[in-house]
Amino acid sequence: MKEDILKYGLPTLTRKTLIDMYAMMLRIRMFEERIVDLYPEQEMKCPVHLCIGQEAIATGVCLNLRKDDYVFSNHRGHGHALAKGSAMRPLMAEFYGKVTGCSRGKGGSMHIIDVENGILGTSAIVAGGIPMGVGAALASSIRKEDRVTVIFFGDGAYDEGALYESFNFASLKKLPVVFFCENNFYATNSHQSARQSACRISDAASAFDSHGVCIDGNDAIEVYKAAEDSINRARKGGGPSLIEAKTYRWKGHVGPDADYEKGCRPKEELLYWMERCPVKVMREFILSRNAATKDELAEIAASITDEIDDAVKFAKESEYPPLSDLLTDVYAPVKEPL
Amino acid sequence: MPWTKVYSNKAEFESALSDNRELRGLAYKDALLEATSQLLEADETVFVIGEGIDDSGGVFGSTKGLHLKFGRERVMDSPLAENGITGIAIGAAVAGMRPILVHMRVDFIPLSLDQIINHAAKWRYMFGGKVSVPIVIRSMIGRGWGSAAQHSQSLQSLFTNIPGLKVVMPATPYDAKGLLRASVYDGNPVVFIEHRWLYEHMGHVPSEPYTVPLGKAIIRRTGSDATIVAVSYMVYEAMSAADILKNEGIECEVIDLRTLKPLDAPLILESVSKTGRLVIADTGWKETGIGAEIIARVVEDGFGALKSAPERVNLPEAPTPASPALEKAYYPGKFEIAAAVRRAVNKG
Numbered sequence: 001m002k003e004d005i006l007k008y009g010l011p012t013l014t015r016k017t018l019i020d021m022y023a024m025m026l027r028i029r030m031f032e033e034r035i036v037d038l039y040p041e042q043e044m045k046c047p048v049h050l051c052i053g054q055e056a057i058a059t060g061v062c063l064n065l066r067k068d069d070y071v072f073s074n075h076r077g078h079g080h081a082l083a084k085g086s087a088m089r090p091l092m093a094e095f096y097g098k099v100t101g102c103s104r105g106k107g108g109s110m111h112i113i114d115v116e117n118g119i120l121g122t123s124a125i126v127a128g129g130i131p132m133g134v135g136a137a138l139a140s141s142i143r144k145e146d147r148v149t150v151i152f153f154g155d156g157a158y159d160e161g162a163l164y165e166s167f168n169f170a171s172l173k174k175l176p177v178v179f180f181c182e183n184n185f186y187a188t189n190s191h192q193s194a195r196q197s198a199c200r201i202s203d204a205a206s207a208f209d210s211h212g213v214c215i216d217g218n219d220a221i222e223v224y225k226a227a228e229d230s231i232n233r234a235r236k237g238g239g240p241s242l243i244e245a246k247t248y249r250w251k252g253h254v255g256p257d258a259d260y261e262k263g264c265r266p267k268e269e270l271l272y273w274m275e276r277c278p279v280k281v282m283r284e285f286i287l288s289r290n291a292a293t294k295d296e297l298a299e300i301a302a303s304i305t306d307e308i309d310d311a312v313k314f315a316k317e318s319e320y321p322p323l324s325d326l327l328t329d330v331y332a333p334v335k336e337p338l
Numbered sequence: 339m340p341w342t343k344v345y346s347n348k349a350e351f352e353s354a355l356s357d358n359r360e361l362r363g364l365a366y367k368d369a370l371l372e373a374t375s376q377l378l379e380a381d382e383t384v385f386v387i388g389e390g391i392d393d394s395g396g397v398f399g400s401t402k403g404l405h406l407k408f409g410r411e412r413v414m415d416s417p418l419a420e421n422g423i424t425g426i427a428i429g430a431a432v433a434g435m436r437p438i439l440v441h442m443r444v445d446f447i448p449l450s451l452d453q454i455i456n457h458a459a460k461w462r463y464m465f466g467g468k469v470s471v472p473i474v475i476r477s478m479i480g481r482g483w484g485s486a487a488q489h490s491q492s493l494q495s496l497f498t499n500i501p502g503l504k505v506v507m508p509a510t511p512y513d514a515k516g517l518l519r520a521s522v523y524d525g526n527p528v529v530f531i532e533h534r535w536l537y538e539h540m541g542h543v544p545s546e547p548y549t550v551p552l553g554k555a556i557i558r559r560t561g562s563d564a565t566i567v568a569v570s571y572m573v574y575e576a577m578s579a580a581d582i583l584k585n586e587g588i589e590c591e592v593i594d595l596r597t598l599k600p601l602d603a604p605l606i607l608e609s610v611s612k613t614g615r616l617v618i619a620d621t622g623w624k625e626t627g628i629g630a631e632i633i634a635r636v637v638e639d640g641f642g643a644l645k646s647a648p649e650r651v652n653l654p655e656a657p658t659p660a661s662p663a664l665e666k667a668y669y670p671g672k673f674e675i676a677a678a679v680r681r682a683v684n685k686g
Contacts, residue, residue, distance in 0.1 A: 105466070130425070131426045132429030135427060137429075168422075332524075
């Protein structure tokens with residue numbers, strides 16, 4: 001342990017954590033890249049919002065969470081689900097619209113759920129999931145549980161009133177929430193500077209008497225440290241925090257293509273951020289500290305390939321929902337009162 | 339049955355009470371309060387949240403003093419953030435609680451439509467039934483004293499159009515208590531719309547907990563010449579109209595809809611099959627309102643049942659004016675309902 005502290009700078013950041021972090025980032029990256037490969041087949045008939053380039057955030061945060069902690073995500077949620085513990089099979093099957101999908105084929109890529117791992121559903125309305133996340137934290141608080149709720153949202157959600165309404169309430173009631181803003185600078189194609197008067201998202205925390213911090217979202221270790229601090233604070237009753245992590249999405253807002261070709265963003269900007277690839281940064285860190293060998297890292301990649309192959313096969317071979325599912329689940333069956 | 343009886347005013351109820359000492363009388367607002375109190379008492383997943391619910395007025399009496407009994411952790415005032423608070427209540431519901439959310443005016447609900455329509459109504463379906471949203475959203479229709487356009491709306495039709503929601507509008511104290519309990523245990527998002535003018539209405543309310551099932555309308559008065567389907571406060575106006583028409587030899591059957599979604603179309607059709615004439619008295623506007631839906635269902639399911647064209651009694655197609663002179667002209671009542679029934683009867 002002492003050696004770990006010297007090497008990695010944080011008591012909880014052991015060699016195993018580093019390897020887990022790399023493995024999870026790579027798992028998300030390869031999962032998303034497989035979607036890019038498969039998408040032209042047009043068998044995956046739903047919009048996909050890929051998080052390639054942003055893997056350090058979901059990974060660094062979720063490694064600090066317990067299985068029963070809640071995570072609320074958004075339309076760009078594949079990485080959050082994988083990092084929180086979701087298996088690939090139900091996710092991939094959902095994207096293929098199959099009955100074996102996490103939402104029985106009714107949600108698609110934007111609506112992921114994994115109740116066992118604390119994901120109670122995902123909204124595709126920008127900032128729509130933020131109040132719900134605070135509500136889940138309120139439920140924990142009323143029940144006197146020590147669960148923490150992490151709510152992921154983008155810089156676009158910073159434009160929405162729902163964030164402020166929710167943040168104020170969470171702070172007022174000292175709820176165990178971490179508001180995590182993945183600032184990738186673009187809401188679809190609209191740059192942050194075109195939408196926000198002051199591009200200092202984390203500063204908003206001070207208005208709600210809360211802890212706010214701005215970090216490098218492409219550095220998984222920095223994300224891990226900031227998340228650990230805020231999650232511990234929340235769990236101990238210290239109330240909500242706002243973490244703004246600057247990062248970059250490599251693909252367009254939706255779909256498998258890079259969007260600089262369409263003139264959405266300068267290519268140089270993308271190239272700059274690709275140089276700062278979070279997976280590559282972590283890989284170099286691990287190798288430079290001799291935390292693992294290249295062969296060991298290659299084994300991780302091979303096992304991820306197997307997992308993805310299996311998930312794709314499962315998804316493709318699964319059945320579509322029966323047509324009788326069209327009208328099921330609109331309402332819950334009425335329960336008799338206690 | 340005492341619990342199906344509608345008492346137009348306090349004096350009428352008190353006279354009934356003198357005939358039957360076993361009846362327990364309670365005002366509409368107190369019936370809501372009692373239901374909420376019993377729910378909080380029996381079920382620790384129930385909590386109440388809304389703007390000003392713990393103030394001295396207690397939402398016109400319907401939440402009065404609950405915070406003293408159950409604490410502010412379960413009976414909590416909220417910031418003036420209708421969308422956020424609605425989403426917070428929805429999130430708590432998905433996480434296993436049974437929140438009762440109060441928006442003190444129906445007019446405030448539009449601020450929270452994203453959370454109600456995009457989230458609460460969709461959450462179960464969108465995730466293949468893995469979760470549900472057991473939330474009740476209580477809200478009140480205001481009327482009178484210059485409440486004007488933003489404190490008096492009847493927006494129930496916004497919600498009856500959305501699969502995944504249920505819409506309840508109790509007219510009597512008995513139903514207020516029983517439907518609130520049933521709504522809390524329904525397991526789905528229920529928009530529970532009350533009418534401010536009903537709050538002091540008295541009626542028989544048993545002291546023990548009970549439920550009134552959602553989706554079931556009730557016949558308040560039987561008759562053979564015309565069916566009046568009435569909603570919320572208009573039930574009382576319809577009953578008064580039926581009294582007027584009885585003197586003219588026209589016997590009205592009055593149906594209190596109680597739940598707008600799901601709609602009890604079979605009961606309405608059964609009644610219209612008997613009377614052949616249909617009048618709908620709604621608290622809201624006419625176009626695409628519940629009256630339009632009721633007529634459509636009767637025509638679809640029982641095309642031959644109608645002897646004459648149906649009639650609708652609604653608000654005029656304008657926002658509510660403030661001036662007492664205009665306000666008086668704005669709201670239809672027993673006379674407009676009676677006139678509509680006469681037209682329906684005279685037409686065939």
